[in-house]
Amino acid sequence: MKNIFFILFILTSYSGYTQQCDNVLKGNIIDFHDNSALENATIRIIGTNRITISDNQGEFTFKNLCNSVYELEISHVACKTKQVTLEVAGDTFKSISIEHHIEELDQISIKGTSKTETKTAQETILKSNVLERYSSLSLGDALKEVSGVSSLNTGNTIVKPMINGLHSSRILIMNNGVRQQDQEWGIEHAPSIDINNAGQISVIKGSGALAYGGDAVGGVIVLNPSRIINRDTLYGKTILGGQTNGRGYNISTSLNKNYNTGWFAQAQGSYKRNGDFKAPDYNLTNTGLDSKGFAARVGKRNFESGFELHYSYLNNEIGILGASHIGSVFDIARAINSGQPLLIRDFSYTINAPKQDITHHLAKANYYKRFRGFGKVAVQYDYQYNKRLEFDVRIGDRRNIPAIDLTLQTHSILADVDLDANLDRKINFGVLGRYQNNFANPDTGVRRLIPDYDKYEFGTYIVTEWNVNDKLLIDAGIRYDYSRIDAKKFYRTSRWEERGYDVDFADIVIEEFPTQLLTNPIFNYHNFSATAGLNFELDKTNSILFNYSLASRPPNPSELFSDGLHHSAARIELGDLRFNKEVSNRVSLSHKLNSKRLNIVSEIFYNRINNFIYLRPFAFTLTGRGPFPVWAYQQTDAELYGIDLTVTYEINDKLHYLNKSSLTKGYDLETDLALIDIPPFSTFNQIKYTNANWYNFSAALKSEWVFEQNDFPDFNFEVEDQLTEEMVLIDISTPPPAFHLVHFYTEATFSLSQKTRLNIGLGVNNLFDTTYRNYLNRLRFFADDLGRNFTLQLQLNY
Amino acid sequence: MKINYLKPNFMKTSKFFINAFLSLAFVASFTSCSDDDENPEPVNEEELITNLTLTFSNIATPADVVTMTSVAPDGLEEGMTTENVSGNFTAGATYALSLAITNASETPADDVLNDDIIPEADEHFFVYGVNDLNLSLTRDAGDVDGPDGTKLGVNTTWVAGDASTGNLQIILVHEPDSVNDSNPFGSATGGSEDFNITFTGVSIL
Structure with a gap:
């Protein structure tokens, strides 16, 4: 027409x-x-x-x-x-x-400063130049660049981020606009994310980013891909790395094609491999890693409208320290007393059981359009497929059958509206629908760790941002989430009765077997969350941020349904069907000083969590493997508070000093016990020399000092050696002593042609080959942490 | 003055909303019918050991038998166990030990010892222990070969010494790092214990 x-x-x-x-x-x-x-x-x-x-x-x-x-x-x-x-x-x-006002509206930064996701929360941004140095490592390793962020490790390749002492289900991870769903409740389940895929990462302490979810009791991690430039251009980046410890190597390459019409296409692939790591005195047998990642994006991005199709794939095969495979508390006692792993072999790239094999697919499509004098409307659909296989040490033909075989599929749809006609009073609201299905394959021959379930979620939120004047900004928001879980769970009749479920939940039994019951627990949760804060500029160099956040988190499948032996911990873990949601009230206050040479960010927080769910020793049971401690999830009231400090000082043009220190405390208010796995006080100091005129040369000497955790719950126990009838102390609580590590890193950048740059980075981690164990590494009972590691990284930008 | 107003944006706007809404509804309906209501099957636990029986038979007097049983209907791994000892050893007598390790949760019961443990004898090792009990053993020449030139400990001969009462322990170690049977009771480092059972109140009369 x-x-x-x-x-x-x-x-x-x-x-x-x-x-x-x-x-x-x-x-x-x-x-x-x-x-x-x-x-x-x-x-x-x-x-x-x-x-x-x-x-x-x-x-x-x-x-x-x-x-x-x-x-x-x-x-x-x-x-x-x-x-x-x-x-x-x-x-x-x-x-x-x-x-x-493209800059204000579109989160595009022209000046090179990064846009934050929140305005009043405690947020830190890691940019690509920092992330590139972690190309051979994991997301959890990179996030430790942020003061107050630590990690809960199982070995050195399973790294779970921890924000102000909280982790797992209490941390929400957004990967290119998609909420990561990868069995994140598990303490040994690291996020299935390839760090090479991220262009920028925001770490938000607390639940201030309501548009992403209302249950982030600990914090929110937002990964964004590299920015699209509306210009006819083709560019790429290749990173090659090698590490002596573990004889590791990695390659990551990305290619971007952009058009001035707004069309773009990106593809990125990476491969990482390492064999057994080495502690200063011995090999850490079976700690290899094989990781393959691929991601592609295509779309059109203009100011007025745009769309994106995104797909990413990640497969990680991760070996778990062989010596950590134990069968009884006597095994763990022997491991602790021996002082070194009971299984040490020559170096190998082979990954045997125990190991994890995780595959994660993510696909999304989104579309947005701006309306004149109104704002921006965006719609998105995303799908995730997560396959988790965990192989245990087994016998016979079962050797190659995983002991855990879970398939988690998640569909989400969301619509989001940004009303930004008035830049001084922006409003953002949206709705979200999510369906999730978990399938536990019965062919494992091992009782299901997590049952089959369907989960339905609906959420809606509204947040507003008000520029009162040049100096004062106020933001506030509320969110409501409905969550329904419909599970089909088998219980052993003995356990069912022991937990008293036969009295409280008799009506959910749908089928009876000789020794087991099939039940159909259906739980509904209504969660309210809210946030309010202000950002006030005192003067040119000083500003203050205050934020209050209310977060509500429904119990996760493991907190509800766990019932069985946790092999690597030699304990029986029990969930509780009676749990209600966990509610956190967190206040935070930050002071930022930005002067010419000196920058200081001080962040304090207090987080009071009612109905806090955590695992605590509860009883003993005598089994065919001797006595086993039974740990049950408990609901209690808890408080966490702490301070994080980041100081940078420019001594002169070439010499920079950096300090990051963090102190976190956490207590169970009902038992007056300290919370378990709270990071000890740590302080990181760095002195860095840079010379821009000499190929952008820099050299940095870093000191990492982690104190001993003196505030820990004493969960040690004594068991009877039945043969000799003597009591044996099992010390699973005493934290390892403080340690001090020195690292060194130097890099330079050479221009090979007008458009090609080569960056060479050389580093030494644990320069003095110090022997240490980390309180937050769950394998600390069995082996020392990593020894000296030389790393070489070549990065080519073209 | 004649003015031509160009095509307003309005039409486009409403069309966008309708399209967006329809596609959301489509996706929602697609996801909600991907589910079926069939009940999952119970997992048939394959690695279970529910019954352990030690039968000591007096070589000279076949009627003199000492039986020790450990029963865990939910499996020895994490279920509650019940130990039972019947009969007493006779001082000075020699006994042949016969082991039975089964999974009775399957019908017929699964012979774990002969189907799983003996075929992988190089990855298993039996360790015995006694306390306050004058029992000694030898690993038979015809015993199954265990790891690193040792004897597995399935076929053993026991000699009862002076009268005494005490405990007897049997441990099955899986994938030990090193084993030693120079003392026939056996010892192992590393690996994990598949079971660790102690019978109390065992007597030699």
């Missing part, structure tokens, strides 16, 4: 050839987001030298135009130049909108 009109129009303009060219084109230039008039915009008719400027009403006029098609070019300070094609047929009026 359009074409026909166009042809007709051309014909009429030809037929009017004799007509005089005395038409008037009148128009106005308005700001897209709020319809306000834009003064002093330059309007040029392309192909002519006719130029005019809009007046204070945003209006402009061209006289003496023919009936024809004209192309206009509109430019304005700090706006993207826009071209408009229009037809003049007689006197014509045209309203043209251009956007003057």
Whole structure:
């Protein structure tokens, strides 16, 4: 239809050839987001030298135009130049909108400073130049760059991020706009994310980012891919690395093709491999890793509209220290008393049981459109497929059958609206729907750790941001989430009765077997969360941020349904069907000092968590493997508080000093016990020399000092050696002593051609080959942590 | 002045909302019917050991038998066990020990000893222990070969010494790092214990 009109129009303009060219084109230039008039915009008719400027009403006029098609070019300070094609047929009026506030609206930074996800929360951004140095490592390793963030490790390749002492289900991870769903409740389940895929990471302490979820009692981690540039360009990056400890090597490469029309395509792949790591005195047998990742994005991104299709794949095969495979508390006692692993072999790349094999697929499609004088509307659908296989030490043909075989599939749809017509009072609201299915394969021959379940979630939120004046910004938001879990869970009849479920939950039994019961627990949770905060600039160098967040988290499947032996911990773990949601009230106060040479960020927080769910020793049971401690999830009231400090000081142009220190305390208020696995006080000091004139050379000496955790719950226990009838103390609580490590890193960048740069980085971790064990490494009972490691990394940008 | 208003944005806007809504509804309906309501099957636990029986038979007097049993209906691994000892050893007598390790949760009962442990004898090792009990043993020449040139400990001969009462322990170690049977009771480092059972109140009369 359009074409026909166009042809007709051309014909009429030809037929009017004799007509005089005395038409008037009148128009106005308005700001897209709020319809306000834009003064002093330059309007040029392309192909002519006719130029005019809009007046204070945003209006402009061209006289003496023919009936024809004209192309206009509109430019304005700090706006993207826009071209408009229009037809003049007689006197014509045209309203043209251009956007003057792209930076504020689109989270695009022109000045090189990164946009934060929140305005009043305690947020830190890690940019690509920092992330690139972690190419051979994991997400959890990189996040430790942030003061107050530590990690809970199982060995050195299973690294779970921990924010202010909280981890697992209490941390929400957003991977390119998709909430990561990968059995994150598990203490040995590291996020299935390839760090090479992230262009920038925001770490938000507490639950201040309500648009992402209301249950982030600990914090939110937001990974964003690298930014799209609207320009005809093709560029790429390849990172090659090698490490002596573990004889590791890694390669990561990415290619980007962009067009000035907004079309873009990106592809990225990475491969990492290492064999057995080494502690200063021995090999850590069976600690190899084989990791393959791939990701691709394609789409169109313009100011007014855009879409994106994204797919990513990650497969990690992770060996778990062979010596950590234990069968009884006597095994663990022997491991602790021997002081070194009871299984040490020569170096090998082979990964045997115990091991994990995790595959994660993520696909998403989103679309957004901006409406003039209104804001931005975005819709998204995403799908995740997570397959977790855990192989245990087994016998016979079962050797190659995993002991855990879980398939978790998640579909989410969401719609989000940003009302930003008034830049001083933005409103963001949205809705979310999610369906999740967990399937536990019964072919493992091992009772299901987590039952089959369907989970339905619905969420809605509204957050607002108010620039009161130049110095004061206030934000606030509320969110409601509904969550329903519908599980099919087998219980041993003996356990069912022992837990008293036969009295409280008799109605959910749907089938009876000789020694087992099939039950159908269905639980509904209604969760409210809220946040409010302010950001106040005291003067040019000082600002203060205050934030209050209320978060509610429903119990996760493991807290509800666990019932059985946790092999690597030599304990029986029990969930509780009676649990209610966990509610956290967190207040935080930050002070930022930004002066010419000195920068200080001090962050304090207090987090009071009611109905806090955690595992605690509960009883003993005598089994065919001797006595086993039974740990049960308990609901209690807890408090956590602490302070995180980041100081940078420019001694002179070339010499920089950095300090990061963090202190966290956590207590169970009902038992007056310290919480388990709270990071001890740590302080990190770095002195760095840089010389921009000499190939961007830099060299940094780093000191990492982790104190002994003196505030720990004493969960030690004594068991009777039945043969000798003597009592044996099992010390599973005493934290390892403090340790001090020194690291060194140096790099330089060489220009190979106009568009090609080569960055060479050389590092030594644990320079003095210090022997140490880390309180937050769950394998600390069995082996020392890593010894010295030389690393070499070549990065080619082209 | 004649003015031509160009095509308003309005139509596009409403079309977008309708499309967005329809696609959301489509996705929602797709996800909600991907589920079926069939009940999952119970897992058939394959690695279970529910019954352990030690039968000591007097070589000279076949009627003189000492039997020790350990029963755990939910499996020795994490279930509650019940130990039972019947009969007493006779001082000075020699006994042949016969082991039975089964999974009675399956019908017929699964012979774990002969189907799983003996075929993988190089990854297993039996360790015995006594306390306050004058029992000694030898690993028979015909015993199954265990790891690193040792004897597994399935076929053993026991000699009862002076009268005494005490405890007898049997441990099955899986994938030990090193084993030693120079003392026939046996010892192992590393690996994990598949079971660790102690019978109390065993007597030699």
